[in-house]
Amino acid sequence: MASTGILLASLLLLSCLAETSHGVLFSSLKQTLIVTASPKEGQVYKAGVDKLTVSWGLNQSFPAGSDSTYKTIKLKFCYAPVSQVDRGWRKTVDSLSKDKTCQFKVVARPYSSSNQSFEWTIERDVPSATYFLRAYAYDAADVEVAYGQTTNAHKATNLFVVQGITGRHASLDIASICFSAFSVLSLAGFFIAEKRKAKSSHDK
Numbered sequence: 001m002a003s004t005g006i007l008l009a010s011l012l013l014l015s016c017l018a019e020t021s022h023g024v025l026f027s028s029l030k031q032t033l034i035v036t037a038s039p040k041e042g043q044v045y046k047a048g049v050d051k052l053t054v055s056w057g058l059n060q061s062f063p064a065g066s067d068s069t070y071k072t073i074k075l076k077f078c079y080a081p082v083s084q085v086d087r088g089w090r091k092t093v094d095s096l097s098k099d100k101t102c103q104f105k106v107v108a109r110p111y112s113s114s115n116q117s118f119e120w121t122i123e124r125d126v127p128s129a130t131y132f133l134r135a136y137a138y139d140a141a142d143v144e145v146a147y148g149q150t151t152n153a154h155k156a157t158n159l160f161v162v163q164g165i166t167g168r169h170a171s172l173d174i175a176s177i178c179f180s181a182f183s184v185l186s187l188a189g190f191f192i193a194e195k196r197k198a199k200s201s202h203d204k
């Protein structure tokens with residue numbers, strides 16, 4: 001009985017340790033990367049159709065060698081605060097293992113200190129919302145060490161407005177519902193008109 005207790009306690013301890021070792025805090029990362037992908041003012045990007053050209057590189061105001069531990073870059077598409085309101089499943093958490101801000105992978109590349117770019121077609125599963133792009137730099141142990149993003153610290157500028165596929169289907173569906181309602185009504189109208197005609201000729 002006592003040994004089961006000890007076993008449970010150590011399992012719990014182990015899982016806590018595992019948790020902390022993966023719990024890199026976003027607030028501990030240095031913003032050394034510059035990520036650009038100028039959204040066009042007022043453009044609504046269609047998921048599955050429209051493309052973004054993203055480029056990223058080391059901010060040259062950091063001393064050379066600041067990026068010596070960077071091994072990989074992963075670019076992600078992230079929910080802007082305006083699309084996180086009342087949606088716990090998109091919540092921003094400082095511990096990156098629990099953070100739900102950046103749910104869409106754009107691309108992963110070996111790190112290079114020179115400016116790189118990538119053309120991304122917004123994937124079909126990206127829902128209607130407002131987004132920004134963020135790049136994380138990972139070290140050899142695949143742990144986040146730095147980042148950069150297309151928006152400012154408040155995540156309020158240079159945002160991408162995406163219209164998801166389901167949104168488009170919904171409007172198509174509404175159009176077809178209206179259309180069928182219209183045809184049912186006109187058919188009914190036709191029958192009523194025909195009946196009246198038949199009735200009036202019968203009365204004569």
Ligand SMILES: *[C@@H]1O[C@H](CO)[C@@H](O)[C@H](O)[C@H]1NC(C)=O
Pocket residue numbers: 034035036055056057058059115116
């Ligand atoms: C990378 O190149 C693009 C296009 O030339 C430019 O807009 C962007 O500012 C550059 N980024 C960096 C970090 O130098």
Ligand SMILES: *[C@@H]1O[C@H](CO)[C@@H](O)[C@H](O)[C@H]1NC(C)=O
Pocket residue numbers: 034059060061062
């Ligand atoms: C580059 O880094 C410097 C120093 O941290 C910062 O002041 C500057 O705004 C950064 N540049 C960009 C384009 O983010």
